[in-house]
Amino acid sequence: MSARFSFDLKATDGAARTGVISTPRGEIRTPAFMPVGTAATVKAMMPESVRATGADILLGNTYHLMLRPTAERIDRLGGLHRFMNWDRPILTDSGGFQVMSLAGLRKLTERGVTFKSHIDGSKHELTPERSMEIQRLLGSDIVMCFDECPALPADRDRIAESMRLSMRWAARSRDAFGDRPGHALFGIMQGGLERDLREESAEALKAIGFDGYAVGGLAVGEGQEAMFDCLDHAPGFLPQDKPRYLMGVGKPDDIVGAVKRGIDMMDCVLPSRSGRTGQAFTRRGVVNIKNARHQDDPRPLDEECSCPACTGYSRAYLHHVFRAGEMISGMLLTWHNLHYFQEIMAGMRAAIAEGRFDAWEAGFHALRAEGDI
Ligand SMILES: C=CCOC(=O)Nc1nc2cc3[nH]c(NC)nc3cc2c(=O)[nH]1
Numbered sequence: 001m002s003a004r005f006s007f008d009l010k011a012t013d014g015a016a017r018t019g020v021i022s023t024p025r026g027e028i029r030t031p032a033f034m035p036v037g038t039a040a041t042v043k044a045m046m047p048e049s050v051r052a053t054g055a056d057i058l059l060g061n062t063y064h065l066m067l068r069p070t071a072e073r074i075d076r077l078g079g080l081h082r083f084m085n086w087d088r089p090i091l092t093d094s095g096g097f098q099v100m101s102l103a104g105l106r107k108l109t110e111r112g113v114t115f116k117s118h119i120d121g122s123k124h125e126l127t128p129e130r131s132m133e134i135q136r137l138l139g140s141d142i143v144m145c146f147d148e149c150p151a152l153p154a155d156r157d158r159i160a161e162s163m164r165l166s167m168r169w170a171a172r173s174r175d176a177f178g179d180r181p182g183h184a185l186f187g188i189m190q191g192g193l194e195r196d197l198r199e200e201s202a203e204a205l206k207a208i209g210f211d212g213y214a215v216g217g218l219a220v221g222e223g224q225e226a227m228f229d230c231l232d233h234a235p236g237f238l239p240q241d242k243p244r245y246l247m248g249v250g251k252p253d254d255i256v257g258a259v260k261r262g263i264d265m266m267d268c269v270l271p272s273r274s275g276r277t278g279q280a281f282t283r284r285g286v287v288n289i290k291n292a293r294h295q296d297d298p299r300p301l302d303e304e305c306s307c308p309a310c311t312g313y314s315r316a317y318l319h320h321v322f323r324a325g326e327m328i329s330g331m332l333l334t335w336h337n338l339h340y341f342q343e344i345m346a347g348m349r350a351a352i353a354e355g356r357f358d359a360w361e362a363g364f365h366a367l368r369a370e371g372d373i
């Protein structure tokens with residue numbers, strides 16, 4: 001355990017990097033995948049199970065927790081780590097993105113965003129200052145700047161105006177965060193798919209100075225090719241010696257392509273959300289367990305997987321409990337998916353450390369078939 005927050009870059013292979021983020025609550029091996037624990041739980045998983053999949057850090061959502069049970073109540077109860085029984089690092093988002101995608105009746109001004117709760121219609125406000133206060137009350141180890149993620153498609157002027165607002169909010173977030181040893185504040189680069197706006201945003205963030213830098217405004221419907229085109233240059237505008245975090249990504253091949261282009265941290269609801277809908281990700285492709293073709297199949301989801309779902313159960317069983325709507329269905333498929341996502345990250349960390357990322361990537365793609373396997 002370190003008293004402070006630091007990033008040790010261990011090796012690079014092309015643009016890909018591997019390292020360790022040290023925090024007072026434990027180390028984070030990068031490239032890292034963060035399971036999403038939206039309402040103070042990674043859905044269908046006990047925290048010790050999340051750890052067993054190999055996760056070093058998980059993500060909490062400011063928007064959800066400020067509405068229910070409120071940040072003040074979690075603070076009174078000892079903070080989010082105690083509340084959800086996870087004593088390792090937690091990163092919390094700033095709430096900006098989810099307000100725009102979940103809340104009703106939003107009003108966006110230079111000050112921040114006012115909105116009505118999607119739960120009970122009550123009125124709330126998020127500003128850079130309030131977002132920093134909420135994330136402090138939650139006790140998260142990595143705090144995100146309050147930003148605005150423009151909905152795509154958007155014209156260049158709208159993207160530029162939104163990015164510059166986010167940069168003014170980043171400065172206010174930095175001022176409100178203050179000096180909190182052992183806690184990190186990450187800035188968020190915006191700029192859509194515009195190379196010059198991405199560079200302007202990176203320069204603005206570096207002038208303010210952050211413990212880590214996120215690449216925002218992606219995985220919002222632009223498609224993998226456009227996202228990779230942006231990632232071919234955007235991470236390079238950021239400091240080499242600080243972690244780079246790409247939000248909301250993604251499918252296994254999105255994750256591999258992002259790491260290849262210099263990303264160190266990612267989060268996505270896909271493995272947990274799709275697990276609950278019966279979709280299993282494996283090294284050979286996707287298994288839709290609700291498909292009738294699995295009802296007599298005695299084989300596991302993935303013969304080479306060591307997770308509880310694959311070592312203890314057949315596809316026939318998983319098909320049955322999914323069809324029957326049994327809770328164990330979501331538990332087992334979520335566990336398998338999170339285990340598989342962590343296995344991809346561990347494979348890339350080792351490959352980058354040994355200078356064989358390209359060979360690992362070729363092997364990753366060679367195994368995958370299209371469609372339901
Ligand atoms: C999430 C942790 C920290 O992020 C923030 O506090 N703000 C923020 N969140 C995003 C989340 C995204 N999810 C996707 N696709 C599923 N794209 C996203 C883009 C952003 C973004 O530009 N900003």
Ligand SMILES: [Zn+2]
Nearest residue numbers: 305307310336
């Ligand atoms: Zn498995």
